[in-house]
Amino acid sequence: MQTKMTLHGAGVYYFAVTGAKDQPIFNSVFEYEYGLRILSRVTGTRLLAYVLDERQMQFVLRCQRDWTEVMDDIQAAFDSMHERCWHKRRQVLSDQGVVLLVDERVALTELILQLHHSPVHKGKVADASLWPWSSDRYYREPTPPAWLDTESMLNLLVNGRRNRAQHYIDVMKAPFSPKLDLSHGSHPLYQALARDQWVDQHLKREALTQSAYSRSDVQRLFDDACQLVARQFNLTTAELCDKHNRRRFHHLMPLVIWLLRERGVHLDAMTKLVDEDEVRLQLWLRNLPADHTRNIRDKLARQWSPSAPGLTAIAAAGTVAEEPEAEPESGSELENADNSAADPAAADNSAGPDNLNAVETEAASVTPQ
Known part of the structure; x- marks a missing residue:
C-alpha cells in the first residue's frame, strides 16, 4: 500500500501509540493513573477520548499546536513518569505510531464509538462499560469531569442537550x-479521516499559518536538516546540496524535505530552497519509505533538534509532581500493583486525573525488585 503523507497544524487528531521495543507501556495500576x-x-490540548491497555494507548486530542510538538511532550512525560515510579530511565513510548487528522463533522462520532467498543472487539471485556481505562464511562455520566471534552462528540451525536x-x-x-480504518485513514493521499474538500481547506489554513x-526561520531549519543528513551519510552540506550530482541529490534531499515537513513547514516554502516544484x-x-529504511528515518528524527523559534520541543507538560521516596515494608505492594496492571478491571474505577493524591502517595512507595 502506498505510504500516505501526514498532515500538520492545529486540529483534532487520533493517536495510537505502543511501547518502545515491544515492551509494555504500563507495568502497574499507578502508571495507568499517571x-x-x-x-x-498536555499544554495546548483537550482530551476528547481514550482507551488504554498494557501495550497500547489510543486517544483523541484537540491540539492548538502541531501534533509533533504534542507527542514530544507526551513521550518526555512518560519517560519521566517511568523513572519516578521504577527508578530506572528508559524510553517508554515507541517513536512509531499512527496519527490521523480528524474531520469532526464526518468522523468524530464514529471514531469515538469505535474507540470505546475496541476492548470488546479485542475480547478483553463483554461490554464497553466494563473496561476501566476508557473514557466510555464518563460519556455515560450526566456530568462528566472537566478535564475530558465530551461535548464535541455528544453535540454531533444528539440533537439537543437533554x-x-x-x-x-x-x-x-x-x-x-468497526467502519473506520484507524491505521491509514480514509483519505487517498493523507493520513486523515476526512473528506477531500475538508483536507484542501485544512492545507490552505496551514499555509496561512506558515506565513507567520x-x-x-525556514532557512535556518533547512540548514539544520541539511547538516544532519550530510553528517549521517559522511558528506559535507555542499556535497549534499550539489545538484550536479543528481542521483545523490534526488536520493538524499527528500530526507531533508521530510524532516522539515514533519515540523510543519509547508511545501510551498521549500520549493525555492531546493529549486524544485511542489x-x-x-x-x-511518497517514495521516501521505499528509498530509505525506517531505521534511518527514526534515527534522523531522534537526532534533529531544529533551532528555529517556536519549533523546539517544549518540556514535558502535565507530569506529576515528585514525591518523597519511601521503602515498602514488604514486597506485597509491588505484587499488588503488578496484579492490578495485569487485570485492569480490578482497578478502582472512580480514580481519575483529578483524584490522584492517594495514588501518588502509594506510587512513591513502590520500589521494583
Whole structure:
C-alpha cells in the first residue's frame, strides 16, 4: 500500500501509540493513573477520548499546536513518569505510531464509538462499560469531569442537550461493527479521516499559518536538516546540496524535505530552497519509505533538534509532581500493583486525573525488585 503523507497544524487528531521495543507501556495500576493524568494535561490540548491497555494507548486530542510538538511532550512525560515510579530511565513510548487528522463533522462520532467498543472487539471485556481505562464511562455520566471534552462528540451525536448521556448509552447498546480504518485513514493521499474538500481547506489554513514563519526561520531549519543528513551519510552540506550530482541529490534531499515537513513547514516554502516544484516534493515524500529504511528515518528524527523559534520541543507538560521516596515494608505492594496492571478491571474505577493524591502517595512507595 502506498505510504500516505501526514498532515500538520492545529486540529483534532487520533493517536495510537505502543511501547518502545515491544515492551509494555504500563507495568502497574499507578502508571495507568499517571498516564491518564499526562494525557489530560498536555499544554495546548483537550482530551476528547481514550482507551488504554498494557501495550497500547489510543486517544483523541484537540491540539492548538502541531501534533509533533504534542507527542514530544507526551513521550518526555512518560519517560519521566517511568523513572519516578521504577527508578530506572528508559524510553517508554515507541517513536512509531499512527496519527490521523480528524474531520469532526464526518468522523468524530464514529471514531469515538469505535474507540470505546475496541476492548470488546479485542475480547478483553463483554461490554464497553466494563473496561476501566476508557473514557466510555464518563460519556455515560450526566456530568462528566472537566478535564475530558465530551461535548464535541455528544453535540454531533444528539440533537439537543437533554438526556444526552442516556442517548449515548442506547447507541452503545446497539450492534456495532468497526467502519473506520484507524491505521491509514480514509483519505487517498493523507493520513486523515476526512473528506477531500475538508483536507484542501485544512492545507490552505496551514499555509496561512506558515506565513507567520519568517524566511530566515525556514532557512535556518533547512540548514539544520541539511547538516544532519550530510553528517549521517559522511558528506559535507555542499556535497549534499550539489545538484550536479543528481542521483545523490534526488536520493538524499527528500530526507531533508521530510524532516522539515514533519515540523510543519509547508511545501510551498521549500520549493525555492531546493529549486524544485511542489509536485516533485510530493513525489519525493511518497517514495521516501521505499528509498530509505525506517531505521534511518527514526534515527534522523531522534537526532534533529531544529533551532528555529517556536519549533523546539517544549518540556514535558502535565507530569506529576515528585514525591518523597519511601521503602515498602514488604514486597506485597509491588505484587499488588503488578496484579492490578495485569487485570485492569480490578482497578478502582472512580480514580481519575483529578483524584490522584492517594495514588501518588502509594506510587512513591513502590520500589521494583
